Amino acid sequence: xxxxxxxxxxxxxxxxxxxxxxxxxxxxxxxxxxxxxxxxxxxxxxxxxxxxxxxxxxxxxxxxxxxxxxxxxxxxxxxxxxxxxxxxxxxxxxxxxxxxxxxxxxxxxxxxxxxxxxxxxxxxxxxxxxxxxxxxxxxxxxxxxxxxxxxxxxxxxxxxxxxxxxxxxxxxxxxxxxxxxxxxxxxxxxxxxxxxxxxxxxxxxxxxxxxxxxxxxxxxxxxxxxxxxxxxxxxxxxxxxxxxxxxxxxxxxxxxxxxxxxxxxxxxxxxxxxxxxxxxxxxxxxxxxxxxxxxxxxxxxxxxxxxxxxxxxxxxxxxxxxxxxxxxxxxxxxxxxxxxxxxx
Numbered sequence: 055x056x057x058x059x060x061x062x063x064x065x066x067x068x069x070x071x072x073x074x075x076x077x078x079x080x081x082x083x084x085x086x087x088x089x090x091x092x093x094x095x096x097x098x099x100x101x102x103x104x105x106x107x108x109x110x111x112x113x114x115x116x117x118x119x120x121x122x123x124x125x126x127x128x129x130x131x132x133x134x135x136x137x138x139x140x141x142x143x144x145x146x147x148x149x150x151x152x153x154x155x156x157x158x159x160x161x162x163x164x165x166x167x168x169x170x171x172x173x174x175x176x177x178x179x180x181x182x183x184x185x186x187x188x189x190x191x192x193x194x195x196x197x198x199x200x201x202x203x204x205x206x207x208x209x210x211x212x213x214x215x216x217x218x219x220x221x222x223x224x225x226x227x228x229x230x231x232x233x234x235x236x237x238x239x240x241x242x243x244x245x246x247x248x249x250x251x252x253x254x255x256x257x258x259x260x261x262x263x264x265x266x267x268x269x270x271x272x273x274x275x276x277x278x279x280x281x282x283x284x285x286x287x288x289x290x291x292x293x294x295x296x297x298x299x300x301x302x303x304x305x306x307x308x309x310x311x312x313x314x315x316x317x318x319x320x321x322x323x324x325x326x327x328x329x330x331x332x333x334x335x336x337x338x339x340x341x342x343x344x345x346x347x348x349x350x351x352x353x354x355x356x357x358x359x360x361x362x363x364x365x366x367x368x369x370x371x372x373x374x375x376x377x378x379x380x381x382x383x384x385x386x387x388x389x390x391x392x393x394x395x396x397x398x
Contacts, residue, residue, distance in 0.1 A: 076116045082107045089155035091118035101155055118159040124216065125150045127166055129173050131224075134181040136189060142181065143224035148173050148204075149216040157212025165211050169204060173218060176203040186229070193220055 076082060076090065083106060084090050090102040094114050102116075131145035150169060152158045162168045180199045181189060189196070197218050204215040225233070 075119060078109050078111055078114055078116060080109060080111050082109060082116070087122045089120045089122060089152075090116050091120065091155055091159045093117040098156070098160070118155070120152045120155040120158050122152055122155075125152075125166070127170055129170055129177070129218075132174050132178070134178045136181055136184060136186050138185045140186045140229055141226060142186075142189070144177065144181070144220060145222055146173070146177065146200075146218055146220045148218050151214055151216060152212060153214045154212030157210065159212075161211045165208075165213050168211065169208055169213060169215065172204055172207055173200060173215075176200045179203075186225075189223065196220065 082090070082102065084102045084104045086104045088104065090107075092099045092102055092109065092114050094110075098117075099114060127148040127150060129146040129148055131143055134142050134144055136142060148169065150166070152165075158165050177200055180196055180203075184192065184196070197220060200218045201215050204218070208215060
């Protein structure tokens, strides 16, 4: 049977007319995803299922035709005031589905128009709770709040709101200009902060590089000085050792010549005499011989010491015997006299 579909537009949907409903001819074919509400003598009788159905002519009449498909409704543009007193022009799209054809037919006169008006009022209420900045950031939460509010009221109408989407938000020109200025200022601020951070990082890197360069340069200079000092000291030790070896060789060669021993004796006597002149300079302790005034005896004593050191030791004969104990004790009696002479 031919049927005129209900009109949906920006304004409220017109009421369904009886002339647009299927005519009862006894045999009716109901399309898929549709529900036909049948009244018998003006009272609800039953809901026809998709497929073949039989009705009694003149007694039964199809009163309402409900589509069980998802319905898309454009919510007209409306003005709303935010929490910070900014007037916005906002529109949206509403997605519905008829869940109970009986309630959708007898619970409300025009379910689509009722849901549209409910969506507009709920949208105004929810926008009044948010500031302008939060409206743009929390569009998803705003949509969810509108859907929950619509479902609480439309449950008695047999309609369920599946989702609501905000299509567009129009901001007044002056507010839009101020928002653009705010965005530009924020971007300039970010650019300045990033530039300052880059300058700081660059200065830190340069300072760290100079520090590492100075440390490496000082370590290299230190190692160079250590190497140079070690080389000079080693060379000095070698030079002194070679000089001393050459001096010993020259001295040995000089002593081997004629009258070398006499020259050595003279040198030893001179050193012996000069040693007494340095005693008082190097230390406060003075060791003086008993006969300090007799220089000749001092030289003679030094020469005798030298001759004793240079004289080869004589081998002892088997006939020699150790001295008697009496001979050992005899000089001991003279030791105090020698000590007294030294102390005087």
